[in-house]
Amino acid sequence: xxxxxxxxxxxxxxxxxxxxxxxxxxxxxxxxxxxxxxxxxxxxxxxxxxxxxxxxxxxxxxxxxxxxxxxxxxxxxxxxxxxxxxxxxxxxxxxxxxx
Numbered sequence: 591x592x593x594x595x596x597x598x599x600x601x602x603x604x605x606x607x608x609x610x611x612x613x614x615x616x617x618x619x620x621x622x623x624x625x626x627x628x629x630x631x632x633x634x635x636x637x638x639x640x641x642x643x644x645x646x647x648x649x650x651x652x653x654x655x656x657x658x659x660x661x662x663x664x665x666x667x668x669x670x671x672x673x674x675x676x677x678x679x680x681x682x683x684x685x686x687x688x689x
Contacts, residue, residue: 592620593646595638598664600624602632609658613638616652617645637668 597609606622613619618641625633640646650667657663 592639592641593643594668595640595646595650596666596668597636597638598634598666599661600632600634600636600663601659601661602634604632604636604659606636609636609638612658613640613649613653616649617642 595613600609604624606624609624610619610622613622620639620641622636622638624636627633638649640649646667650665653663654665655662
């Protein structure tokens with residue numbers, strides 16, 4: 591499965607093509623799906639599928655506080671796409687005994 595971003599606060603007038611173009615500057619976008627109600631109107635969020643984990647992380651970092659069509663987007667990395675931070679116990683690696 592390709593890495594996905596959950597994009598919130600998407601303007602109702604946004605199109606999938608416009609979102610794809612916006613995210614393409616940070617890497618290749620595989621697909622964009624805007625959630626819509628039964629009348630075809632946007633629900634305010636979308637899923638952006640990137641071609642690589644690295645590009646998903648770059649897009650998240652670069653666009654986390656940017657505006658799109660006058661609204662500040664809320665971008666979340668979906669499960670399994672989190673950046674390599676090493677976790678809360680990563681400092682244990684410093685004390686690993688050498689054999």
